[in-house]
Amino acid sequence: MTAESKFRLGVLGSGKGSNFSALVSGCKTGRVAAEPVIVLSDVEESGILQRARGENIPAQFIPPGKFRTKLDDDAEQRYIEALIQARVDLIALAGFMRILKGEFLRRFEGRIVNIHPSLLPSFPGLEAWKQALDYGVKVTGCTVHYVDAGVDAGPIIGQEAVHVGESDTSETLHAKIQAAEQMLYPKCVNAIARGEVTVAGRRVRWCQ
Numbered sequence: 563m564t565a566e567s568k569f570r571l572g573v574l575g576s577g578k579g580s581n582f583s584a585l586v587s588g589c590k591t592g593r594v595a596a597e598p599v600i601v602l603s604d605v606e607e608s609g610i611l612q613r614a615r616g617e618n619i620p621a622q623f624i625p626p627g628k629f630r631t632k633l634d635d636d637a638e639q640r641y642i643e644a645l646i647q648a649r650v651d652l653i654a655l656a657g658f659m660r661i662l663k664g665e666f667l668r669r670f671e672g673r674i675v676n677i678h679p680s681l682l683p684s685f686p687g688l689e690a691w692k693q694a695l696d697y698g699v700k701v702t703g704c705t706v707h708y709v710d711a712g713v714d715a716g717p718i719i720g721q722e723a724v725h726v727g728e729s730d731t732s733e734t735l736h737a738k739i740q741a742a743e744q745m746l747y748p749k750c751v752n753a754i755a756r757g758e759v760t761v762a763g764r765r766v767r768w769c770q
C-alpha cells in the first residue's frame with residue numbers, strides 16, 4: 563500500500579470505544595498501517611461514536627431494528643451500504659454487541675475481525691472475564707479472530723495471556739484484559755494491513 567492508498571479500516575462498536583481509541587492512536591503513530599475511515603454503532607449515545615467524532619472520523623448511528631441480538635434485514639443493508647461506500651478493506655468489531663450473519667458475512671468474507679475478552683475457545687459469549695473468574699482459571703486473556711457464522715468462533719489471529727490474581731475481582735480482571743486488548747488489537751490489525759497474515763483453514767500464519 564502506498565501512502566495515497568492506505569488500508570481502510572471500518573470499526574463497529576456499541577460501547578465505550580477503548581479498543582477503537584487504541585486502533586486510532588496506532589494509526590496516528592504509524593504502528594498500524596491503516597486509516598480509520600468510518601465508525602458505525604447501534605447505540606446512539608455510545609462512547610465510540612463520541613470518540614470518533616472527536617477524532618473527526620465519520621461516525622454514524624444506524625438503528626439495529628427490531629431484534630435484540632442481531633440486525634434486522636433493513637439495518638443490515640444500511641450497515642453494508644455505509645461500509646461499501648466508505649470502501650473499507652477491513653472491518654474491526656470493537657465491542658459490537660450484535661451477531662453478524664448471512665448477507666453481511668458474505669459481502670465482507672475474510673475481512674471482518676473481532677476482539678474477545680478471553681483465550682478462545684474458552685469462554686465465548688458475554689462477560690467472558692466473569693466466566694473465567696467464576697470457573698477459577700489461573701490464566702485468561704484476549705483473542706483477536708476472524709469472524710465467521712459461529713459465535714466467537716473464527717480462525718484465531720492473535721492472543722495475549724493475562725494472569726488471574728488471588729485478589730482479582732470481576733472489575734480488576736476486566737481492566738487487565740482490556741489493557742492487554744489495547745496492545746493486541748493494533749498489532750493484529752497492522753499485520754493484516756501489511757499483508758503479513760495468511761489463513762489456511764483454521765490456521766492463521768504471520769509471515770514477514
Ligand code: GRF
Pocket residue numbers: 575576577578579580581582610656657658677678679740743
Ligand atoms: C472489549 O472488552 C472487547 O473484548 C469486547 O467488548 C469490549 C469493548 O470495549 N468485544 P471497548 O468499547 O473497546 O472499550
